[in-house]
Amino acid sequence: MGRELPPAWGGRGATPGRRAVLIGGGAALLGGAVALAEGLSGRGAPGTGPRAPGRPDYADARWVAASTDNYRVADRPHDFRIEMVVVHVTQADYDTTVRLFEDPRHEAAAHYVVRQDGRVTQMIRELDVAFHAGNRWYNDHSVGIEHEGFVTRPRDFTDAMYAASARLTADVCRRYGVPVDRRHVIGHVEVPGTDHTDPGRFWDWPRYMRLVARARERDA
Numbered sequence: 001m002g003r004e005l006p007p008a009w010g011g012r013g014a015t016p017g018r019r020a021v022l023i024g025g026g027a028a029l030l031g032g033a034v035a036l037a038e039g040l041s042g043r044g045a046p047g048t049g050p051r052a053p054g055r056p057d058y059a060d061a062r063w064v065a066a067s068t069d070n071y072r073v074a075d076r077p078h079d080f081r082i083e084m085v086v087v088h089v090t091q092a093d094y095d096t097t098v099r100l101f102e103d104p105r106h107e108a109a110a111h112y113v114v115r116q117d118g119r120v121t122q123m124i125r126e127l128d129v130a131f132h133a134g135n136r137w138y139n140d141h142s143v144g145i146e147h148e149g150f151v152t153r154p155r156d157f158t159d160a161m162y163a164a165s166a167r168l169t170a171d172v173c174r175r176y177g178v179p180v181d182r183r184h185v186i187g188h189v190e191v192p193g194t195d196h197t198d199p200g201r202f203w204d205w206p207r208y209m210r211l212v213a214r215a216r217e218r219d220a
């Protein structure tokens with residue numbers, strides 16, 4: 001993300017009834033998308049496994065489904081090659097971010113959200129196109145990773161977050177043959193046409209890329 005959230009958000013997802021409906025509805029919709037996609041392609045995407053809710057692409061991730069309005073069903077890497085990872089900062093706390101990605105009105109979501117304590121949540125399958133970069137080509141060809149925090153608060157970028165995110169990015173790079181360099185692991189701010197600034201100047205790119213490279217070597 002990378003912009004301030006509308007102040008109205010705070011109260012919206014908080015109503016228990018509405019939240020329950022939203023989550024249940026999301027699960028049902030996802031089931032429909034599964035049947036549709038598998039009917040169209042006739043097979044699951046090799047390397048990513050079956051399109052089953054609750055089954056993340058990354059072994060250390062927990063699954064929470066985003067609203068199907070926040071991504072497009074696809075069959076990557078067969079229809080679009082995955083060529084990069086886009087790093088984001090949420091400009092919101094973890095719970096708010098997850099609620100936004102579950103909300104069909106948000107019209108955006110990333111594949112992953114990394115919490116400050118290092119927990120990784122997957123919300124969209126990698127074979128699908130998440131609406132996170134604000135640029136059609138970059139959405140089609142990337143995996144988006146959100147990090148819990150604010151671009152103006154360096155303390156938000158914890159050791160645990162860097163370490164967990166680097167392991168995730170290394171795993172994505174390994175599975176799709178994406179080079180571990182700054183042409184292929186980029187910030188949202190580097191996407192052409194964006195007005196977003198995340199991950200911002202406090203994101204420690206040299207450190208992050210070192211951690212990604214180290215994790216990539218370990219798993220080679």
Ligand SMILES: [Zn+2]
Pocket residue numbers: 001002087088089132188196198
């Ligand atoms: Zn962003």
